Each structure stands twice: as structure tokens, then as C-alpha cells.
Amino acid sequence: MGEHSMNSCTKWTLVLFVLASIILNIVLIGIRSGRAPKCSAKRVHPLRREHDERSRVFADLSRDEYLQVQRYLLRQKDLDVSTSQIAEPSDNFLFLIELSLPGKAQVLAYLDQKGADPTREATAVVFHGKQGLVKEYVVGPLPNPTYYRDVTQERYQTQIPITARTVTIGEYKLLFTFLEGVFSRLGRLMKESFDVDRDKTLNAFEQMPRGVQSGDRKTWISFFRDVPGVYIHPVGFEVLVNHQSLNASAWTVERLLYNGQYFNSMEDLQHQYDAGSVKKIVYKESPGHGSLRPRNKPLQIGPQLFYAEGKRYSVSHNHVVYLDWSFAFGLSSLTGMRVFDVRFGGERILYELSVQEAMSVYGSVTPGMMLTKFLDSSIGIGRFAHELVRGVDCPHQATYLDTYRYIDVPGPVRFRNSICVFEHSTGQPLRRHFSDFFHNSYGGMANSALVFRTITSIGNYDYMWDFIFYQSGSVEAKVHATGYISSSYLVDGNLRFGHQVAENVLGNIHTHFVNFKVDLDVLGVKNYFQTKDMKYVNMSLPWMTERWALVPQLVEQQLKTEQVGLCFWTSLTVVCIGL
Structure with a gap:
């Protein structure tokens, strides 16, 4: 009994000793790894170049600058802009704010320490739905703007109609709602051909341009399966939507394409589909060949980049x-x-x-x-x-x-x-050469x-x-x-x-x-682009004797008098082979 207790105590003592050793080793490894130098952690050699604070003349707007421009424009009652992401096309929507780059001459004077710091300004694009125009404004000075000016005419020499605007998220929302109405009106066709119902839908992919004439805003929209890799799962259904009006209730479907056949209206398509006069698309489950999920697990980690003596850039x-x-x-x-x-x-x-x-x-x-x-x-x-x-x-x-x-x-x-x-x-090396003919040496970088x-x-x-x-x-x-x-x-x-x-x-x-x-700007700003044209000309080699200098003329004469396909020089004369 006493011997059994002694063995148990010994066993538990050994277990506790092993656990304590493991914990101690983990702590020591952690301490040493914290003290040991790590790859890429510290630059060993100094940089060759210094940073230049004047580079900020090109810096993108900061978050605070964006907000300052936005708040300033919202205070301008005559602009009457909205920042709602679901703004209607008929609203005045503040679409874009970004840096307005100053003129090159002014910037170069500043960079070369010959001129003042250029005024920092922003460009703002507003979709004026109420006026039917797209306008660009310059806002400044930053970070606390006090002025804005319309530069649309100055930059584009024309007024830009509202139909030329890109589609915003607000307009997409209206388009998707409009397309849901199309699906519901073609309920049976959508279910049988594409398995679309209240719980399943299709993804829309719009095409560009939105028409064939200036002022058009008519978009062909193609539909794809709502699966991974949507872009390679077309279903054979396309709709031409006229969304030119700023009032979404006036939007219409002008044409439809189903399985390669055109229809003038949804009613026309539905009628012919029900009558069996179209070649129907029968829904079939789509394979997952568009998924980005890896099919095989990598067996090992590939080669990695590291900086043995720290990064050589900053x-x-x-x-x-x-x-x-x-x-x-x-x-x-x-x-x-x-x-x-x-x-x-x-x-x-x-x-x-x-x-x-x-x-x-x-x-x-x-x-x-x-x-x-x-x-x-x-x-x-x-x-x-x-x-x-x-x-x-x-x-x-x-x-x-x-x-x-x-x-x-x-x-x-x-x-x-x-x-x-x-x-x-x-x-590959920056340059290298192995000298085999003369010195039997190698140099490379x-x-x-x-x-x-x-x-x-x-x-x-x-x-x-x-x-x-x-x-x-x-x-x-x-x-x-x-x-x-x-x-x-x-x-x-x-x-x-x-x-x-x-x-x-x-x-x-x-x-x-x-x-x-x-x-x-190589050696200054007076650079130009130059090309060289090449053409074939007959000329004599400068070291040839007078007799050999006549060879090109003989060839030219023979070409004029005979149909020859190839001329070449022998050691004594010129030989031409006829066609």
C-alpha cells in the first residue's frame, strides 16, 4: 500500500515537472523571440534620399478636407444639393469630390523653391436634376473653403445635359425595382426558363453606351444566374430599358430579347410564349464552374519575400x-x-x-x-x-x-x-557578362x-x-x-x-x-516626342574600288530590263536569277 502511494507520488511529480518545463520553455522562447532581431524589422543602412514635404501639393484630399467641402456646399442655398445615396434623378445630387490639381507652371515654381505654395482646391461634380445639367465646381481654399465657381464651360466648352451622367446608386435602386416589375409580369416564363420567383432572382449586367445618339439614355440589360462567377452564367434574356426621364414612373421597356428572338413588348413575349411560338429555354441547374473556391488544398507554402537588412524604401x-x-x-x-x-x-x-x-x-x-x-x-x-x-x-x-x-x-x-x-x-540580373574569348571572367549585378x-x-x-x-x-x-x-x-x-x-x-x-x-521632364520642360522613318536605299560601301561601286547600278539596270527574282554578289561578278 505504501509502495503504491510512493509510485503515484513519483508519477505525479514527474508529470508536474514536465508541465513546468514546457511552460518555462514557452516563456523563455517568447522572451528570446521578442529580443531577437526579426527580418525586415529594422533598416541596417541609411536611405539615399530624404522625404520632401512639398510633395503634399499632389496629395489626395484627407477625410477632413472632404467633409469641409461637403459641409460648405450644403450651406450654399442656391445649389440646393443632396448627399443622400438614394437621391432621385430629379434631385441635385453631390456626386463627386476630389483634388483639383494646380497648374504645372505654378507647381514647378513651388517645387523648385521659386514660387509660393499653390492654393489647395477641390473639384465637385453635381448632378443638377432640377436644372437638367451636370456641373463641375472648383471649391477652395482648403481646408476651410470660402468660395466656389462653376468651371463647366471653361473645361468642356459646352453645357453637359443631365442625360450624360453616370448611373448612381440611387438610380440603380429604381432600375432594380423597375426590373422586378418586369419579372412579375412575365411570371410563368421567368419560373419555367430561369427558376425566378419571389425568393429567387437574376443578376442584371448593363451594357454601354446607353444608346446610339447623343442624349439617349436607353440601356440593354442582360441577365445572369445569381451564382458565384455570375458573369459566365448568362440566361438568354435581355431587356432594353428607356430610363431617360428623371421620373422613374415614365420608364419603359422598348424591346426584349429571349433566346435570340426579339419582341416589341412584354405582352408580345408573353403571348407568343404561351402560344408555343417561341423556342423555349428550359431551366437547368447550373454547374459551379465559376466559383473562386479552391478545389485543392495547397501542399506547402510557396516562396516568400523578405528584406534581410530591412526595407530599402520609405x-x-x-x-x-x-x-x-x-x-x-x-x-x-x-x-x-x-x-x-x-x-x-x-x-x-x-x-x-x-x-x-x-x-x-x-x-x-x-x-x-x-x-x-x-x-x-x-x-x-x-x-x-x-x-x-x-x-x-x-x-x-x-x-x-x-x-x-x-x-x-x-x-x-x-x-x-x-x-x-x-x-x-x-x-534576372541588371546586367552581366561572362568573358569567354579573352579574359575568362564574369561581372554581373x-x-x-x-x-x-x-x-x-x-x-x-x-x-x-x-x-x-x-x-x-x-x-x-x-x-x-x-x-x-x-x-x-x-x-x-x-x-x-x-x-x-x-x-x-x-x-x-x-x-x-x-x-x-x-x-x-528630362533636363527641363522643353521635351518633345521624336520618331524616325526608315526606307531602303542603294548605296556603295565606302571602301569599295571604283569597279565594285558600279555593282548596285548594274543590278538596278538588270532589274529594269529583265524579270529577276534574286541578285547576289560572287567574288567576280553579280548573278541574277530570273523568275
């Missing part, structure tokens, strides 16, 4: 320094990312490098894709720059920056981690570059925008498109305009145009 406010590089940056809600005052070795080489437009043109026999020419700046390229995912969109060790935007919202919105900056290896990135998701497309700064002094503007294709329902004749990618799904033929603005 970000302060809206200014970046990296080795011999420095630049200011911003993100326009309309046009996207941009950099200013780009310097290499302390010398300005670029005043501005910015995204301007992303356009895509489609082809099809169905009306939506047939008409579509997306001009993404009309929707807002930078507007859709959302949070970047660490380890996927950018490396874990990248620097992530927040942005604020005011476009079609009741107040400024913060977009966390919507810009990333990182240095990475290019995977490792290469890496700084990437300034944002990603904008505009409908089905995700555009990855990169400005890349190389150690050689060159800059690359790069865009990579991913996301989903824009598709249409497969009908007769449509295979001429794309490829079938799934059952009844056509990947439509299309092309992309991307525009950048590049304002070069």
Missing part, C-alpha cells in the same frame, strides 16, 4: 523614396493611380505618370455585347480600388496604404490597404525593382496597375487583367463572335485599350 504621407528614386503619389476616383515629380538621382525625369482610361470593345449578335464599349473612367477606375490581400495581391512584407474617396456616397469612405508598395527581385500597385475591380474585370521603378533609371507602366470574361448566351450566329466556353455560354470577342499620361 513611405511618408504621399511621398516615396527608394535608392536613387523619389516620387509623390495619389489615387483619383475617376482615373486611378498616378505619380508626380518622379526623380532619379535627384533630377526630375517625369512630372506626371498616370492612368487615364481603360476601354474594352465587344462583338456579338446579341444587343448587349454588340453595342458594348466600356469606358471605365466614366464609372470611375480608382473608385473600385479595394483592399489588397496580403500574400496574394501583394507580398506579406509590402507596405500597405489607406485611401479616402468621395464618389456616389453620403460621405468620405476609407479604403483600407488599397495601395501597396514593395521591392522585389526581378529574377543583382537586380530588383520597386513596385507601386493598386488593383481595381470594375464589374467582371480586375485590373492590376503597376508602376515599376528599376535601378537602371527606367520606369514601366504595366497593367494585368484578370477576373472573369464577359459572356453572352449562345444563340444562332454567335460563334462568329467568340468561342463557346460552357454549355450555352459564349466568350465574346473583344479587345482592350489602356491609356496612360506621360509628362516627361
Whole structure:
């Protein structure tokens, strides 16, 4: 009995000792890991360049500045603006606020310490539903505005009609309500063809432009299954909605397309459907080929980026320094990312490098894709720059920056981690040479570059925008498109305009145009763009004797008198082969 108690005590003593050892080791590991130097935690070497506070002349508006502009405009009784996100088209809606860039000459004088600080101003866009116009205003000075002025005529040399406005969230709400009415009036067809009822619906994807003549506001709307990867699940139903009126009760359906056949009205479609005179679409469960959920679990972690001696770049406010590089940056809600005052070795080489437009043109026999020419700046390229995912969109060790935007919202919105900056290896040397012929030696330089990135998701497309700064002094503007294709329902004749990618799904033929603005300032502002034309000419080699100098003339004479296909020189004469 005593021996059994002794064994139990010994066993429990050992257990407690092991537990105490484990706890002690965990504590010691925690203490040591806290003291030990971590990769990328501290910069070992000093930066080559210093930050410049004058870069703030290009800085996007802060949250407080947005609010100051909004409050100032709301106090102006003659503007009578609304900031409600569900404002009616007939209201005066404050749609956009963003930085109004000062003139280049004034900014350069300021940057080069020869002029005063430019007045900081904002641009505000108001949809004047009550006047039937779209207007732009400049508001300033910031941060405490005291004036605004209408600059629409000055900037565009014309008045802009309200029909030219982009569709706001408030108008989308009215459109969705209008489309629910269309579904309810075609109840039987919608259920049998698309499984639509009170609990299930379809997703709408609008096409652009909204008409074929100036002043039109008629949009073909295509419908897709409400499943992951909606853009590759078309159902074969499209509606042309006339929403030109500022009164949603006056909106009408002008045409419909069902399974490749056009109808003049909902009543016409319903009548022919009930009579069995149309080729019906029979609902079938859609496979999940559009899901982004991974089908296989990764077996191991892929290669990672780390900075062994700390980051060789630094970000302060809206200014970046990296080795011999420095630049200011911003993100326009309309046009996207941009950099200013780009310097290499302390010398300005670029005043501005910015995204301007992303356009895509489609082809099809169905009306939506047939008409579509997306001009993404009309929707807002930078507007859709959302949070970047660490380890996927950018490396874990990248620097992530927040942005604020005011476009079609009741107040400024913060977009966390919507810009990333990182240095990475290019995977090839900056330069190298192995001297095999003479000295049997090697010389090479490792290469890496700084990437300034944002990603904008505009409908089905995700555009990855990169400005890349190389150690050689060159800059690359790069865009990579991913996301989903824009598709249409497969009908007769449509295979001429794309490829079938799934059952009844056509990947439509299309092309992309991307525009950048590049304002070069190399050794000053008097730069120009030059091209060289090339043409073939006959000429004698300068070291040839007089006899050999006559060879081109002999060839030309033979070409004129005979049909020859090929002439070549031998050691003694010219030989021409006839056709």
C-alpha cells in the first residue's frame, strides 16, 4: 500500500515537472523571440534620399478636407444639393469630390523653391436634376473653403445635359425595382426558363453606351444566374430599358430579347410564349464552374519575400523614396493611380505618370455585347480600388496604404490597404557578362525593382496597375487583367463572335485599350516626342574600288530590263536569277 502511494507520488511529480518545463520553455522562447532581431524589422543602412514635404501639393484630399467641402456646399442655398445615396434623378445630387490639381507652371515654381505654395482646391461634380445639367465646381481654399465657381464651360466648352451622367446608386435602386416589375409580369416564363420567383432572382449586367445618339439614355440589360462567377452564367434574356426621364414612373421597356428572338413588348413575349411560338429555354441547374473556391488544398507554402537588412524604401504621407528614386503619389476616383515629380538621382525625369482610361470593345449578335464599349473612367477606375490581400495581391512584407474617396456616397469612405508598395527581385540580373574569348571572367549585378500597385475591380474585370521603378533609371507602366470574361448566351450566329466556353455560354470577342499620361521632364520642360522613318536605299560601301561601286547600278539596270527574282554578289561578278 505504501509502495503504491510512493509510485503515484513519483508519477505525479514527474508529470508536474514536465508541465513546468514546457511552460518555462514557452516563456523563455517568447522572451528570446521578442529580443531577437526579426527580418525586415529594422533598416541596417541609411536611405539615399530624404522625404520632401512639398510633395503634399499632389496629395489626395484627407477625410477632413472632404467633409469641409461637403459641409460648405450644403450651406450654399442656391445649389440646393443632396448627399443622400438614394437621391432621385430629379434631385441635385453631390456626386463627386476630389483634388483639383494646380497648374504645372505654378507647381514647378513651388517645387523648385521659386514660387509660393499653390492654393489647395477641390473639384465637385453635381448632378443638377432640377436644372437638367451636370456641373463641375472648383471649391477652395482648403481646408476651410470660402468660395466656389462653376468651371463647366471653361473645361468642356459646352453645357453637359443631365442625360450624360453616370448611373448612381440611387438610380440603380429604381432600375432594380423597375426590373422586378418586369419579372412579375412575365411570371410563368421567368419560373419555367430561369427558376425566378419571389425568393429567387437574376443578376442584371448593363451594357454601354446607353444608346446610339447623343442624349439617349436607353440601356440593354442582360441577365445572369445569381451564382458565384455570375458573369459566365448568362440566361438568354435581355431587356432594353428607356430610363431617360428623371421620373422613374415614365420608364419603359422598348424591346426584349429571349433566346435570340426579339419582341416589341412584354405582352408580345408573353403571348407568343404561351402560344408555343417561341423556342423555349428550359431551366437547368447550373454547374459551379465559376466559383473562386479552391478545389485543392495547397501542399506547402510557396516562396516568400523578405528584406534581410530591412526595407530599402520609405513611405511618408504621399511621398516615396527608394535608392536613387523619389516620387509623390495619389489615387483619383475617376482615373486611378498616378505619380508626380518622379526623380532619379535627384533630377526630375517625369512630372506626371498616370492612368487615364481603360476601354474594352465587344462583338456579338446579341444587343448587349454588340453595342458594348466600356469606358471605365466614366464609372470611375480608382473608385473600385479595394483592399489588397496580403500574400496574394501583394507580398506579406509590402507596405500597405489607406485611401479616402468621395464618389456616389453620403460621405468620405476609407479604403483600407488599397495601395501597396514593395521591392522585389526581378529574377534576372541588371546586367552581366561572362568573358569567354579573352579574359575568362564574369561581372554581373543583382537586380530588383520597386513596385507601386493598386488593383481595381470594375464589374467582371480586375485590373492590376503597376508602376515599376528599376535601378537602371527606367520606369514601366504595366497593367494585368484578370477576373472573369464577359459572356453572352449562345444563340444562332454567335460563334462568329467568340468561342463557346460552357454549355450555352459564349466568350465574346473583344479587345482592350489602356491609356496612360506621360509628362516627361528630362533636363527641363522643353521635351518633345521624336520618331524616325526608315526606307531602303542603294548605296556603295565606302571602301569599295571604283569597279565594285558600279555593282548596285548594274543590278538596278538588270532589274529594269529583265524579270529577276534574286541578285547576289560572287567574288567576280553579280548573278541574277530570273523568275
